[in-house]
Amino acid sequence: MMKEMKRPERGKSLFRFAAPQLFYPLAGALAPWFAGAAAVLTIIGLWLAFFVAPTDAQQGEVYRVIFIHVPAAWMSMFVYLIMAFWSAVGLVMNTRLSFMMARALAPTGAMFCVVALVTGALWGKPTWGAYWVWDARLTSQLLLLFLYFGFMALTEAIEDPRRADKAGAIIALVGAVNVPIIYFSVKWWNTLHQGASVSLTKAPSMAATMLAGMLVMALASWAYTIAVTLWRVRPLILERERHAEWVAAELDALEGRI
Amino acid sequence: MSRTLGPFAAVLRRDLLLAWRGRADVLVTLAFFVVVVCLFPFGVGAETNQLRSIAPGVLWVAALLATLLSLHRLFAQDHADGTLEQLLLSPEPTVLWVVAKIVAHWIATGMPLVLVAPALALLFDVEQGALGVLVLSLALGTPILALLGAVGAALTLGLRGGGMLLALLVLPLFVPVLIFGAGAVDSHLSGTGADAHILLLGGGLLGALALAPVACAAALRIAVE
Numbered sequence: 001m002m003k004e005m006k007r008p009e010r011g012k013s014l015f016r017f018a019a020p021q022l023f024y025p026l027a028g029a030l031a032p033w034f035a036g037a038a039a040v041l042t043i044i045g046l047w048l049a050f051f052v053a054p055t056d057a058q059q060g061e062v063y064r065v066i067f068i069h070v071p072a073a074w075m076s077m078f079v080y081l082i083m084a085f086w087s088a089v090g091l092v093m094n095t096r097l098s099f100m101m102a103r104a105l106a107p108t109g110a111m112f113c114v115v116a117l118v119t120g121a122l123w124g125k126p127t128w129g130a131y132w133v134w135d136a137r138l139t140s141q142l143l144l145l146f147l148y149f150g151f152m153a154l155t156e157a158i159e160d161p162r163r164a165d166k167a168g169a170i171i172a173l174v175g176a177v178n179v180p181i182i183y184f185s186v187k188w189w190n191t192l193h194q195g196a197s198v199s200l201t202k203a204p205s206m207a208a209t210m211l212a213g214m215l216v217m218a219l220a221s222w223a224y225t226i227a228v229t230l231w232r233v234r235p236l237i238l239e240r241e242r243h244a245e246w247v248a249a250e251l252d253a254l255e256g257r258i
Numbered sequence: 259m260s261r262t263l264g265p266f267a268a269v270l271r272r273d274l275l276l277a278w279r280g281r282a283d284v285l286v287t288l289a290f291f292v293v294v295v296c297l298f299p300f301g302v303g304a305e306t307n308q309l310r311s312i313a314p315g316v317l318w319v320a321a322l323l324a325t326l327l328s329l330h331r332l333f334a335q336d337h338a339d340g341t342l343e344q345l346l347l348s349p350e351p352t353v354l355w356v357v358a359k360i361v362a363h364w365i366a367t368g369m370p371l372v373l374v375a376p377a378l379a380l381l382f383d384v385e386q387g388a389l390g391v392l393v394l395s396l397a398l399g400t401p402i403l404a405l406l407g408a409v410g411a412a413l414t415l416g417l418r419g420g421g422m423l424l425a426l427l428v429l430p431l432f433v434p435v436l437i438f439g440a441g442a443v444d445s446h447l448s449g450t451g452a453d454a455h456i457l458l459l460g461g462g463l464l465g466a467l468a469l470a471p472v473a474c475a476a477a478l479r480i481a482v483e
Binding site: 143147149150154157158162163167170175177178182185186188189 | 420434
């Protein structure tokens with residue numbers, strides 16, 4: 001009923017998908033495609049990583065961890081930026097879906113942070129001789145993980161969803177302002193304390209196949225992030241909109257299927 | 259002039275008076291600071307050279323933790339007795355009285371730490387020339403901690419387990435202040451001069467003063483909505 005009445009006003013603008021009711025089926029339709037793309041790209045990327053890319057002259061086979069490590073580190077930072085973007089959109093436009101997107105993104109960002117830290121540690125042991133050094137990049141990655149924890153803990157601790165959304169958005173934005181400050185302060189602190197710093201950027205020239213493998217894996221991470229976020233936002237929408245008629249119909253349909 | 263300063267001065271005066279009447283609370287923060295600093299020699303050993311080298315970091319971490327522990331008091335009482343809602347409903351600009359509350363909070367809890375720090379530094383045999391830098395770095399840095407912490411305190415207002423949550427939220431944000439604060443004393447001791455660190459702390463204070471009260475006011479509105 002409601003659907004029929006509202007339809008003429010909406011037009012063809014993409015903004016109509018800001019309505020949770022319309023985004024829910026769209027997310028459901030798009031997620032499998034992105035998941036498929038992620039799977040295919042991961043297989044291609046790992047094949048490039050393990051069978052095509054040459055052995056590194058200085059580091060041997062250990063270097064191959066970068067095919068997972070670098071895309072994960074990139075994604076952990078991108079996801080925070082996207083989270084802050086949705087938070088800002090939510091606060092300015094007061095759109096519920098934006099906050100839900102921010103909350104759906106956070107666990108994936110934290111996961112990529114952990115992956116980057118763990119793979120970095122596994123790479124660091126044979127290369128630097130230690131699982132952990134207080135290098136600027138490692139430290140700021142760790143602090144980024146803490147920022148994700150803070151965001152998730154805050155949004156989970158507040159029971160009122162409106163307050164949780166907005167409080168989470170504020171801390172995400174405060175964190176986003178602080179990320180560059182943290183990065184540069186940690187970098188400076190590090191250079192003050194240890195003269196010859198170990199750096200991830202020392203690879204002078206990278207073989208084309210290595211670069212290709214890394215880029216394919218980065219694309220796979222993007223596709224994975226999008227797919228997982230879309231899947232995670234769907235139950236969030238159902239939970240928030242549970243008083244709406246269309247959710248009741250949707251849940252009935254789901255039960256019927258089981 | 260007086261129209262802007264009136265509410266600012268009124269809130270400042272009220273909060274300082276409240277802090278004075280409940281001085282025991284304020285003294286607990288100070289005592290915590292002193293006790294934490296005095297714990298470190300038991301943990302790392304009383305070797306003088308080692309103590310001298312860790313002193314700036316220890317004092318700064320202790321000041322940071324003491325600030326953190328006092329933060330929940332910033333808005334909790336006013337939230338409980340409804341003063342906060344009345345303040346938010348009043349026509350006065352929110353940012354103005356938020357700054358007044360933070361300033362009062364810093365005078366009550368932050369400034370005593372700054373004043374006591376040189377005495378504690380002597381326990382760690384820090385050379386006397388560095389005491390001025392230590393006091394200056396704390397005087398510039400602890401207000402930044404109070405400003406950033408106020409945002410966290412407003413966001414976690416009235417939540418279960420708010421204290422732990424507050425720590426998780428604000429401690430990562432405190433890291434740059436810690437780096438430049440402790441770094442100022444370290445670089446003075448190593449002879450490179452503390453100017454750069456002190457200037458960065460000053461810049462950070464101005465930046466925090468411009469941005470944090472706005473975020474804090476928005477967070478307070480959300481919390482009492």
